[in-house]
Amino acid sequence: MKMNPWTLSVLLLLAGPLGADPGWHVEYPDSFCVVEGSTATIPCSFTHPAGLRVERVVWCPNHMFCQGTTPNVYDSSNIIADSRFQYLGDLVRNCTLKIIKTVKQDAATYRFRFETNGDKYTGQKGVRVTVTNGEVVKVRSSVTDNVVKEGGQVTLTCTSACSFHQLDVHWYRNGHALSETGPALHLSYLTNNNTGNYTCSLDSGWQKTSAPWSLFVVEDEDFDWHLTVSVVLKVLFAVFLLLLAGLVFAKRSAPGPEHEIVYSEVVR
Numbered sequence: 162m163k164m165n166p167w168t169l170s171v172l173l174l175l176a177g178p179l180g181a182d183p184g185w186h187v188e189y190p191d192s193f194c195v196v197e198g199s200t201a202t203i204p205c206s207f208t209h210p211a212g213l214r215v216e217r218v219v220w221c222p223n224h225m226f227c228q229g230t231t232p233n234v235y236d237s238s239n240i241i242a243d244s245r246f247q248y249l250g251d252l253v254r255n256c257t258l259k260i261i262k263t264v265k266q267d268a269a270t271y272r273f274r275f276e277t278n279g280d281k282y283t284g285q286k287g288v289r290v291t292v293t294n295g296e297v298v299k300v301r302s303s304v305t306d307n308v309v310k311e312g313g314q315v316t317l318t319c320t321s322a323c324s325f326h327q328l329d330v331h332w333y334r335n336g337h338a339l340s341e342t343g344p345a346l347h348l349s350y351l352t353n354n355n356t357g358n359y360t361c362s363l364d365s366g367w368q369k370t371s372a373p374w375s376l377f378v379v380e381d382e383d384f385d386w387h388l389t390v391s392v393v394l395k396v397l398f399a400v401f402l403l404l405l406a407g408l409v410f411a412k413r414s415a416p417g418p419e420h421e422i423v424y425s426e427v428v429r
């Protein structure tokens with residue numbers, strides 16, 4: 162939708178002046194997928210009405226409020242030194258959480274709670290952390306071999322170990338974005354231009370790119386060169402015969418010696 166500047170400014174006025182009091186809110190991705198043993202950085206941000214000071218922040222698994230003595234993985238008022246859960250956020254607006262060397266048991270829905278000198282608030286939605294022991298994003302192909310004949314076709318699908326909901330899929334060849342999006346990439350009438358390394362990536366709060374899948378488009382070897390060559394030779398031979406016949410005919414109906422003299426005089 163295109164808006165003229167006037168409409169836009171009215172909308173901005175309706176939205177309130179800049180720096181308007183933000184409400185209570187915690188923003189994190191719905192879900193977050195992490196490979197077992199790797200480190201996950203879960204993005205998170207929060208807002209609260211102005212004039213309040215945050216005094217305590219808490220991250221807890223599988224609990225709606227994280228209040229009081231609810232088991233937690235991070236508590237700013239009781240920091241555990243060598244915890245695999247580290248708070249990368251602050252007491253202002255950033256509540257990013259890092260999980261080091263994820264283990265299967267880390268799979269849970271985590272919620273962030275912050276307590277101010279006024280009210281306290283917990284981001285109810287939470288972020289569902291899934292731990293997978295395989296590749297998070299993978300390219301699968303409709304062919305068993307990476308070598309496909311010219312003119313052939315192949316369908317690549319982007320699969321995710323964490324496919325709870327339809328995600329935006331982007332495709333790349335040799336690192337360059339393709340215009341096609343969606344979980345399947347259909348390539349047909351293949352030429353050598355399609356040869357390359359294909360990767361797909363998923364867009365969400367977290368972004369993951371697959372390992373490359375290599376496609377080699379080769380000339381069709383079933384193509385019968387002998388047949389083609391013999392046909393070409395036959396055509397050439399027929400043309401040659403026609404030319405020969407034409408020459409013989411031209412010779413027969415050629416003008417007599419007088420003309421030849423005239424011709425040579427002209428040349429001279």
Ligand SMILES: *[C@@H]1O[C@H](CO)[C@@H](O)[C@H](O)[C@H]1NC(C)=O
Pocket residue numbers: 206249250255256257
């Ligand atoms: C929050 O902190 C993390 C870690 O320091 C940083 O990577 C991220 O960009 C910050 N987010 C915002 C919105 O400032």
Ligand SMILES: *[C@@H]1O[C@H](CO)[C@@H](O)[C@H](O)[C@H]1NC(C)=O
Pocket residue numbers: 335357358373375
């Ligand atoms: C594709 O990947 C293979 C092996 O991973 C590599 O040797 C090759 O150079 C890559 N090709 C391109 C065009 O990046």
